[in-house]
Amino acid sequence: MTENPAHSALWPAPLASGAIHATVPVPGSKSVTNRALVLAALAAEPGWLRRPLRSRDTLLMAGALRALGVGIEETVSSSSSATGANGAGEAWRIIPSGLHGPATVDVGNAGTVMRFLPPVATLANGDVRFDGDPRSYERPLNGVIDALRGLGARIDDDGRGALPMTVRGGGALEGGQIEIDASSSSQFVSALLLSAPRFNQGVEVRHVGGRLPSMPHIRMTVDMLRAVGAQVDSPESGGEPNVWRVTPGALLGRDLVIEPDLSNAQPFLAAALITGGRVTIPDWPERTTQPGDALREIFTEMGGSCELTEQGLTFTGSGAIHGIDVDLGEVGELTPGIAAVAALADSPSTLRGVAHLRLHETDRLAALTKEINELGGDVTETADGLHIRPRRLHGGIFHTYHDHRMATAGAIIGLAVKDVQIENVATTAKTLPDFPGLWTDMLGARSN
Template identity: 85%
Template sequence: MTAAASATHADPPTDLWPAPYARGAVDATVTVPGSKSVTNRALVLAALASEPGWLRRPLRSRDTLLMAEALRTLGVRIEETVSSSSAAGSPDVSGEAWRVLPSPLRGPATVDVGNAGTVMRFLPPVAALADGPVRFDGDPRSHERPLHGVIDALRALGARVDDEGRGALPMTVHGAGGLDGGTVEIDASSSSQFVSALLLSAPRFNQGVEVRHVGSRLPSLPHIRMTVDMLRAVGAQVDEPEHGGAPNVWRVAPSALRGRDLVIEPDLSNAQPFLAAALVTGGRVTVPDWPARTTQPGDALREIFTEMGGSCELTEAGLTFTGTGRIHGIDVDLGEVGELTPGIAAVAALADSPSTLRGVAHLRLHETDRLAALTKEINELGGDVTETEDGLHIRPRPLHGGVFHTYHDHRMATAGAIIGLAVEGVEIEDVATTAKTLPDFPRMWTEMLGA
């Protein structure tokens, strides 16, 4: 089934979760678990380092556990502990910690990617460094998600990859214990992860790598900036467009990588539904430990949700977002922060004026076709959403209760929960899919509401 088809068809509803309806303004402090994007990048870099490293407060979710288990399958030791010690410069990082001890990468091995884009895209270049074949497979939806950018690039850099011409999973990377590297051109317009995948392993390539993006607009640039910043933090030399390099060209020199003692930031994109709750109910939500400087796309919520009718204050205690009881429509380009689209669409469906969300055509290739799915699910609750070439146009209308299908997409589930705050009778199908990046979401949501 194609992505578009899967988003316009839903299985008979099972495991329906009644989305809590807010009967007043929320007033809560919500501690959000660690960033999936940072955790999975940190795991890859620690596995490729020349010395052990620590990840403190890592996210434990389906996607990150899949990444950790995949690296273990390739021979990397990852020890999970409860730590009361501190990383350098951090006064209190008690809680869970993962110690990563790099080892020679080996095959044969089989990697289960689930439906995690970071696992299916970041690990094939790592597998090219292993000694032996590594097979990649995952959930049925993973077979529909594009991998051609990584597969074609690896072949151009000297790796042998068997995918039977699909440009997608399942596939096998025949590791030869190393990779020459060099210059490669890719079209990463469908996913910035194609660029990040090559950059993360590049220091271990014999010649490093020069990645040239040759397609149309490159989405989700903050995630590439995150990759570059994290590479530099472990000793890699990276030239990028924003620092005097050529447009859409990234260069990573070959080098050894240091082990790092890293405290994982809260996942700011996963903070979105809780901030949205303040906006929708005219309440107040504080998210502790919100970083003053970050490359996470979720930081854009401060500006976007303020424009939609709220206000925020960043202090040492974290970010406090306050709603006014009114929600305004917005015309916004979300090309760099596409993962925020489902939550913004949910809020926009409750606004007092129309919204246009632009620059997110690539969302048709995510966990599901998010543009088709959002259109269908909001409209079936009485909304008026129209797909455009690169986004959504949302005209607010009175909504009613009903089943909100998720298509095994965690951000669809949280979008439905946001709507349920203001619309009685919304039931979320398969809310457990939120465990992909936000374990225990239903409990966190009901506790936020004081239930």
């Protein structure tokens, strides 16, 4: 594979000259966009996604569904009801059709694509080959593969339990009851639930492993299934703990407006906290299943305050950054940004419940430890997280390991530490298009 020059380029992280005061429109949620694409592709009628996120992960999902025969038409609307901070009026019309192979799916390094689409592929007529970036071969997929086999699918993976692999689509899947260990990724559960209404018997998924991480993402899946007409029994609705049941049935086409990605709002809120400034994120939802909503509580405890209005969320820093002892098991994707802020705090922090981050885009716990320590920090890995003792940091290269959240973590530190250079900041395009532009626009809005 030829190395992309952007991967080795160094981006000088801008240093804040004073308190930041800015409004930052954040593009749509990757998690919502990719779930919505799958559900729309499996629906019995066309649907619309408005203000979808256009990033590497979502374009990979759209491209994969097109390869399976789904129609996706992209338009830009001038209607005020379809415009806003979160997508400039872009809309995608999803036209379901008979899923078919042969097809090849490029998953890149997108967990949602590599895990959500194999169940969809079992419903296709023909073989569907899955391949992706080298790192995708190392990410756990056995939970989905083993479960689909237990539900009647034929999958060739040469016993790896990982990519590359081929799903021998038979046009239908029997479904039924299955036990899985999803302790390494909640996406194993979501993957089975999303396609379950199209299985002959639906599905009963029973998690039998250790602690299930990122529960908000499973609640997001359940809520979105119900919104398109699926019948779902879940622990939150009075069902058994760690058991989800989906009844077979037709899915409705929806006209869905995608929420802004609250996890991608993290670096901008962190900027207000670090500089003692104020940042507003427009269109922050009053109710959401996105894990990023936890930032309101976490960053307030670390030294800021927030106000949620009809215009959005305004976060204000106090000029002080406090350490935190917090269990991030349900919101693990927020760990890199919180670790970056904690490295600049006035007291130690302990981040717990995130052992599963060792299996994400990179081993995030090892990567954060190495990169912060090489800037003069004092970070220690624990069995399930990080212990961070703030130290005076200095400039240097912050490596990203092709991980978008590592890149934004480095940018956060660079606000307060001179001469930090981010290697491969372009990797942020995975979920946040033009992060460098948004970052420099925020800094240029008003610093004083």
